[in-house]
Amino acid sequence: MTAKPDQTNQPKKSFWYLSSIQIGLAAAFGAAALAIVLGGLMFPLGPGGLVVDPRMPFAFVGAALTGPIGAIIVGFLAGVGRIPVFNIPFHVIGEVVFFGIGYKYVYKWTKGDLKKIILGFNLLTLPYYFLWETIYWPVVVANFMTKNPSMVIPLYFSYLPGMMVEMVAAMVIQSVILTVLPAKYRRPQW
């Protein structure tokens, strides 16, 4: 008697399913992002805790390749190294929404063309910084720490200049990463 295809040991794919290569990529890119934080490869941009943060491109690319579920792993690992209580939700939500989900649509549009991939990836980075990072931090700090909502606007503007430098640095580094990435790993693995 031969086994029917549905009688194998493979479980049904659940919502949380990740393939082995997705787990490998998510763990490795997340670990690289964390190792960069712990290795002190970040450097400060004046007062306010802003840093040029080379971990971000690794977190972005890892999340983009592994999809929204893999992005949870990457976001957790990228956020756990510095003030995790605020950084983990920030990275997990940001990486899942903008790169975990967003990159699949970008890749469909690019049809694998490298120049378009770099352009599309950098376009995804814009809302990540302008819509997510610059709003998340002032709102969290203003509402939970200072309990003073009138602080949102001044915090936003004190944050903006350093954030712009951080964003440009992330765009440059991720463009290099995408260029040297083997072609099979430019495609979303989910």
Added chain:
Amino acid sequence: MSLDYVPGTSFFHRLDPRTKFLFFILAFIISEAFDDPFLLALEFVVIFLIGWLAGIPNSKIGGLFKNMIPVFIMLYVLNVIWWSPPRANVLFYLLPAQKWLPFSYEAMVYSAGVILRFANVLIALWVIMLTTPISRFVLGFVKWHLPPSIAMGIGIGLASVPMLSQEIGMVMDAMKARAWEVEYRNPVKRIRAYIPLFVPILYQTITRAENIAVAIESRAFGHDISRRTYYREERMRDSDYLVLVLGIAVTVFSLVIGSYGLGYGAYDFVYRMILGFVK
């Protein structure tokens, strides 16, 4: 860095990671319940003592706070300028001609509370992080039904960090031996100097990802991840329930008497009480 686990066998070390996580949440809620800097300072002292009893060196906490000083200063100044109660006693204005950006006694006291609230959240976080390896948190969260695929990915990622850190260090040493210069003050130059570093890091990352995929496949990863077993399982003991009951009682009491309840924790609560005694 907050991941520098301090090994130990103290009461706090032995608690279940879920209890410590809830301890942090409760400390956060208590910080939110009060605006008064004296009461918030009291909370800070209590958490500091818990960390001290758990054997965390003072230099460790001090070093972590030292990194936060610029953030505290910026937050304090911005808050003093942008927070003002009605009928505030203004000391001076930053723009006196326009009477803009006032510095008042009230805002200075309130902002001291803001900084202490921030400090309380950070110290509570550091105390739990310094007494618990992250891998134990992940195991604890598995008990709270964190999907096993995510727990597995996080676990493998955390286990990979020391090796990747070592490899990054080796790459940096090799590049320094070839006259790689990175300590520029100009951020643009510094970013350019970093770029050659990322190519070998990326290749190590990809190689590691492929190795992980092969390793987990060869250990029957595809069979049924939800039924995997663990070398060590976290479980709640009597001491965990005791800590939780105490913590919840203190938190409920704080919420009842604090700013959201009877209003005893306003920013000038202790200040007025002292004035009352003096008069």
